[in-house]
Amino acid sequence: MPVSKLIGFALSKLEPSRLRMTLTAPLPQSEFDEPNQDEAAVAAVGPQDEAEAAPVGHITPVMQQFVEIKAANPDSLLFFRMGDFYEMFFGDAEVASRALGITLTKRGKHLGEDIPMCGVPVHAADDYLQRLIALGHRVAVCEQLEDPAEARKRGSKAVVRRDVIRLVTPGTITEDNLLDARRSNYLASVARTKAGAEGAGDRFAVAFADMSTGAFRVLEVEGGGLAAAIARIEPRELLIPDSIIGDDDLKPLWRQSGAASVPTPRAFFDGATAGDRLAAYFGVASLDAFGRFTRLELQAASAVIAYLDKTQIGQRPPLDPPAREGETGIMSIDAATRANLELARTLSGERRGSLLSVIDRTVTGAGARLLAERLAAPLTDPEAIRHRLDAVDLFLREPALRADISRRLSAAPDMARALTRLVMGRGGPRDMRAIGEGLEAAAGVLRRLAEIELPGEEIAAALASLASAPHGLAGDLAAALDDDLPLLKRDGGFVRTGYRADLDETRSLRDESRRVIASLQATYVDLSGIKSLKIKHNNVLGYFVDIGPNHAAAMMAAPLNETFIHRQTLANAVRFSTVELGQLEGRIASAGERSLAIEMQVFGELSAAIEREAAAIKRAAEALAVIDVASALATLADERGYCRPKVDDSFAFHIEAGRHPVVEDVLRTEGQSFVANDSDIGPSAETGAPDGGRIWLITGPNMAGKSTFLRQNALIAVLAQMGSFVPAKSAHIGTVDRLFSRVGAADDLARGRSTFMVEMIETAAILNQAGPRALVILDEIGRGTATFDGLSIAWATIEHLHAVNRSRALFATHYHELTALSERLERIVNATVKVREWKGDVVFLHEIVPGAADRSYGIQVARLAGLPPAVVDRAKSVLAELEKSGGSAPASLIDDLPLFTAARRAPRREEAPEDMPKVLEMLDGLSPDDLSPREALEMLYSLKAERLREKRKAD
Ligand SMILES: Nc1ncnc2c1ncn2[C@@H]1O[C@H](COP(=O)(O)OP(=O)(O)OP(=O)(O)O)[C@@H](O)[C@H]1O
16 A cells, blocks of 8 residues: 555544644643554554455454454454454445444455444543443444554564453443443352252252452342342353353343343353352452351352453452352342332333432442342341331431532542452553542541440441541652542652652653644744744654645755755655754653653552452441431431331331422422321231231322322331431331332233233232231232223232231222121221312322322323323213122213214303302413403402302302
8 A cells, every 4th residue: 555545544534733733832642643643554454454455355364353353252342343343244334324423434355345443542442442342232342452663573564463352231330321320230150050949949050249349149039039139230241151141931031120130151150160260360369258058059150250250351359259149138139019119110111200319318339239239139137127117217306517528428439449440450540549538438437436435236237337447548649649630540640749758850851842842843943044934843743844745846855955854744744853853852752751660650650559458448438328328318317307216026017297209309309298197007906916017998089198198108117217307297117127118010921921910919019928927019900801800809919918918018999899708807907098079070188097088080190191081971861870780881871972973062161150159260361371460450459359259148
C-alpha cells in the first residue's frame, strides 16, 4: 500500500479537532500530541494491507490470528484491539453495528470476499461495552500483548501478538460505569440432584457471587424453593448445567429470572473436584474453616469459581470465602408473592413505584445495595430483628447526629468496588482516592459515633469494624495523590508534587525543555521570516516545524536548509525537523518515561499497601453500609411517622392504624390523605402454642380499598422483619416464616397458562405449604371462572386454611355468600370496607369495619369509570331482573330491552332530575376557576339566598 494511502487511512481514524492543534504556548504534553499514529498505522497494516498483498484464496496473517482467537471464543463478540480501536469483523461486526448503531464498513478481503468491520475507540469502549452487556451480549476483549515496535523487529509484516485477556459478561463486571451503583451484581449457578427412588424430591443448590464487592454465598433448597431463591437473589447471569438447561419444568424459571442464562459444561459442577477447586482458589488446605457444605453446595460454588477462572483469565477476583445460608432465618417469599407485592420492582418491572423506591433514603451505593438485600430477605429471628431496630431507634432519637452522619456518608465513595478493581489490577488513581476518602469518612463516622454510650449490638459491631480500619492509609493516599486525577494510571500525572523528590526533578526537566521548545518557535519565525511557522507534535515525527506550501522553496534552499531538515510534504503543509528540536525531544521523552516509571512505582506501592489491608477495608465498607441503612430507615421513620414494631416469637399479628407505604406516598403527592386501618389476625388468645391464626374475610365494593388493605399488612410484616419501622400507630408481629400472597394474577401466556390456571397454581402452593407461622394474603380467589365454581373453590380454600394450614390470613372476596362461614368457623372474622351512598353514587371511605358488605356497588364503580350511560342503565335493569329471579337469567331479560332501546329510553345523565335542589344545580353549573373574586362573592350571595328560599319552602 502506498504510504500516503496508509497515512490517509490512519488519519481517517483520528479526531480532526486534535489534528488542528497548534503550538502557541507551553502546553501539557497530552495537548501537544496528535493521537497515536503509529499504533493506528499498525492497525492499518492489518487486514487491509495484507489482504491486498495476499493472493485470493489465501488468508492474511492478521486474519489468521483473528480467526484463531475467534474460534476459541465462539460465544462472545470479539473486541480485537488494533491501535486505538477495538475492531470487530465478520458476523460480530454485523451484530455489534446493529446493536450499537455504528457504521458497518469493509476492510480488505478474506478468501476473496469483503470483510465486514466496525470499530469502537478504546477510550470510549466502556460505554459500548455497557450497551452490549445490557443487551445480553458477552464480549471477549482481545488486547495487543506487545508494542508494535516489538513486532516490527520480527519483520515489517510481522503481526502484533494478541490474545483475549478477559471475557466481559453481565455477572462479572467491575467497572463503575458498567455497574448499577445501587444494585448488587450477582453471578449465580444452580446445581441439582435428581429425586431419589425413596421419594425424596429434586434438590438444588444455588451459589451466588458479586464479583464487584466479593460477596459469595451458597444455599440449598428443595425443588419448590428454587424459584423463590432465584427471585430473591435476582442474578444478572445464571450458570446452568447443560443437563438441565433444556428441562421443560425449569425452562420458564430461567426465563423469568431475567438473568443471562449460560449453558455450562458438566465439568464445572464436578462433585469429585469441587472441594479441591474451592480450596485452591482460597489458598486453604481444607474448606472446613469456612463451615460445612453439602456436596451439592460445593458443586454450585465450584461452578462459579470455574467460570471466574474462565472469564477473568488469570486474574483472581478477591471473593470472600463462601458463606452458607441456612433455609431458616429468612422469611420465605415465593417468586409470585415477591412480584405481587412489588417489593423491589413493580409488576411492570420498574424500580419506581416499588416498596424499595419509597423507603430508600440511603446516601451511598453500598447502603442502597444492603437495604435492597435486607428487603429481599426479611429475618425470622426476633433477636436479630431487634438489633436492627435498635440501630434505627438510635438514629431516630438523635436527629442532629443522624444529619451529621448522613453528611459524612454522602462523601464516602464505594470502597468495596474500588477495592476489587485495585486488587484485580483494573483500578486507576481514582479508585485509590476512593479508598482514601472512604477511610477518611469511616474515621469521621467513628469519631462521631464513639461518643454514644449505648450504641446497641449492630452499631457497636459496625464501630468495631471501623475502629480496625487502616486509618493511616488514608493519610498516605492523600499525601501521594494529586487533587486532579486521570482515569487511567498509564496517563500519569497523578502523583502529587512534593511526594517524591526524584519525580519532581524529572518533571521539572521535562517542563523546562517544553518551555525551551515553545520559545524556539519565535526564534525560528525570526530566522525564517515566515510568520505563520508553527511548532507541532505528533507521535510519528515528534516535534516538527510546520509551514504552508508557499514557503517550502525558501525553507529547502540555502541558508535555511542548513537548520531545517525536510521531513514531509502534505497537500497543505510542509514539515521540517531541526537538530535542536530532536535533542529537546529526546530529553522530554526520557524525562516523561522516567516520570511515568516513578509514578507506576508509586502506584504499585500504594496498591500493595491497599491490598495488604483489603480485609479490613472491606469490613469498614460493610460497616458504613450498615450505618447508612440504619440512619436512612430512621430518616424514613421520622419523615413518614413510622413506629417501631414489636416482633417476637408469638403468633400475634395486631396492627393499629396501619397504612400502605406506597399508596400513602402516591396520595400525599396528590394532596390526599390515607385512611389508616387496624388488623388483628393472631390467635384470639395470644398464647405461645397457636390455636390457629384468624382469617379476616373482607367483603366490600370494588375500589373500596380491599387489595390495598391486604397488601399493606404483608408489607408491614416485611418491613418489620427486615428491621425497619412500619407505617402504623403500633404493630405487634409474631415472626412470619413464610409470606404468601395471591393478589391479582396476570395471564402467563408465554408459559401457556391462563389467568385462572395461574391463580389455581399459586393457591395450590399456598394450601400445600403454609403453616401456622405463615401470613397468607388471598385476593379474590376464584373470580377467574364461572360464579359457582369460583365460589365453591373460595369456600373450600377458606375451610382448608382454617382447619389445616391454621395460618394468619386476610381474604378479600366479592362472594358475599362466604360471610356465612363465620357462623360455623370460630376463627373467621367478617370485615368490610365502609362506603356511603349519595344519590346513587358511591363514596369510598376506605375504612375497614367489622361486618359484611351488603352489596358490591359494581355498577356504580363502572359508571365512575366512564362506562357509557346506556350500558350502565342496561346493567342496572339486568341486575334487578337477576336479583328477582335468584340468579338465573329469566326469558324476559333475553327477549326484552336490547341495549339501544335502553339507550333511547334512558334519561341523559347531564339533565338535572326534577327533584334536584336548585342550589345543587347552581353548584353543578359552577366553574370556580372561571370566576373573578367579585363574581365569586356574588355567586356565594345567590347560593345563600337560594338556600334560604328552599328552606322556607320546606317549612
Ligand atoms: N385506606 C385508604 N385510604 C385512602 N385511599 C385508599 C385507601 N385504600 C385504597 N385507597 C384508594 O382506593 C383505590 C382502590 O383501592 P383497591 O384497589 O385496594 O380497592 P379494591 O377494593 O381492592 O378494589 P377491587 O375490588 O376493584 O379490586 C386505591 O388505588 C387508592 O387510591
